[in-house]
Amino acid sequence: MEKYKKSWEFHGRTLTVENGEIAKQAGGSVVIRYADTTVLSTATANNQAKDTDFFPLTVLYQEKMYAAGKIPVGFTRREGRPTEHATLTARLIDRPIRPLFAEGFRNEVQIVNTVLSCDPDASSEMASLFGSSLALCISDIPFNGPVAGVMVARVDGEYIINPSVEQEKNSDLNVTVAGTKNAINMVEAGAKEVSEEDMLKALMIGHNAIKELCAIQEEVIAACAKEKMEVSLYEINPIVKQLVDEKGAQRIREAVSIKGKLERYGKIDELIAEMEEDVAKLEWEDDKAREKAVKQAHEYGVEVEAGEVRRLISEEKIRPDGRGLDELRPLDSQVDLLPRVHGSAMFTRGETQVLSVTTLGPL
Numbered sequence: 001m002e003k004y005k006k007s008w009e010f011h012g013r014t015l016t017v018e019n020g021e022i023a024k025q026a027g028g029s030v031v032i033r034y035a036d037t038t039v040l041s042t043a044t045a046n047n048q049a050k051d052t053d054f055f056p057l058t059v060l061y062q063e064k065m066y067a068a069g070k071i072p073v074g075f076t077r078r079e080g081r082p083t084e085h086a087t088l089t090a091r092l093i094d095r096p097i098r099p100l101f102a103e104g105f106r107n108e109v110q111i112v113n114t115v116l117s118c119d120p121d122a123s124s125e126m127a128s129l130f131g132s133s134l135a136l137c138i139s140d141i142p143f144n145g146p147v148a149g150v151m152v153a154r155v156d157g158e159y160i161i162n163p164s165v166e167q168e169k170n171s172d173l174n175v176t177v178a179g180t181k182n183a184i185n186m187v188e189a190g191a192k193e194v195s196e197e198d199m200l201k202a203l204m205i206g207h208n209a210i211k212e213l214c215a216i217q218e219e220v221i222a223a224c225a226k227e228k229m230e231v232s233l234y235e236i237n238p239i240v241k242q243l244v245d246e247k248g249a250q251r252i253r254e255a256v257s258i259k260g261k262l263e264r265y266g267k268i269d270e271l272i273a274e275m276e277e278d279v280a281k282l283e284w285e286d287d288k289a290r291e292k293a294v295k296q297a298h299e300y301g302v303e304v305e306a307g308e309v310r311r312l313i314s315e316e317k318i319r320p321d322g323r324g325l326d327e328l329r330p331l332d333s334q335v336d337l338l339p340r341v342h343g344s345a346m347f348t349r350g351e352t353q354v355l356s357v358t359t360l361g362p363l
Helices: 084-100 124-138 165-169 196-224 238-247 249-256 261-280 287-316
Strands: 004-010 013-019 028-034 037-049 057-063 107-117 148-155 158-161 173-179 184-191 331-335 343-349 352-358
Touching: 004 196, 013 124, 013 196, 028 124, 037 124, 057 084, 057 124, 084 107, 084 124, 084 173, 084 184, 107 124, 124 148, 124 196, 148 165, 148 196, 158 196, 173 196, 184 196, 238 249, 238 261, 238 287, 249 261, 249 287, 261 287
Parallel strands: 057 107
Antiparallel strands: 004 013, 013 028, 028 037, 037 107, 148 158, 148 173, 173 184, 331 343, 343 352
16 A cells, blocks of 8 residues: 655645555545544454444544543543543534435445644644545545535634634634535534624535535545445335335325325325235245334335425425424413422423423522
8 A cells, every 4th residue: 555645725724634654454544634633544444344324434533641641530540431522523524424225225334533743723623524525535535525514603704614722712703614626515503693694605605614624535545546346225115115106105295295294194104004904915035024024114104204295394394393484383472380399380382381490499
């Protein structure tokens, strides 16, 4: 494996990509240096697909104390379990990456991001997302990337890409944006009161920066990419699909428009259970094949339901219960429900209720 190393200037900081030196046995691996932040990102996949009804993707983000030049506190002087920040960062990386795998891809994939050196002013989170995407793109794992992310902060009216800690503290708008060069597919935002125009401007500025990062990744991919492995994609049995389409799909679509939530859910569950029974009565090789077909009937029934909900919203501009896109469910509130407590109230929105109770402590 030939070594690769190249640097770019990205909004005031140096971004360096290295490949071919560390973690050579991984499906794909890169070392990302963003200012003084250094992250090792690796991506590995199992050659065989799992017999599951979901995509087994695991994303890890590891930030050890040594990366900041510190020793763990406590009697053992050892690292503990992942922090809440590490867990949330792993989810932030997972969200924009997961939709870019092919539908029906069931091979187990593990992405590990290890922060080797941490510069507080150079986001290790965004470096890890960049590295995760690049590790996947140059690996033998089928992936429809690249994808990247940036943080956008507004300080004194100026929009800043990947702000420092001090700039982030002084900002009145802070947005994390991720996506491909063609579209945004993940947004997290925190702000004081801002207009829609200001938020949209932040998103557009962020997406322009994402396009720059995707272009950098494409340059690395052209130099380092491996040949992609051949995989078999999970598909619902055509016999199951045909039976559900002929006997139940239209009835499920009609049930989606039932206005009462409990009645609607009950009817849809009843129809899907009926489809499962019909599938179970067909001739199958053995009990295992029959069990798999019944599970697929349930899965396809849920797909039909979701597709109809999507169609109602996108084409007819109504929700399943008949409300328009701008209509709220009926609201109601009551106070002083409980006689001996200091304060009580109940808020109702549609069929969702919250009972709140307040107790005052002594002075």
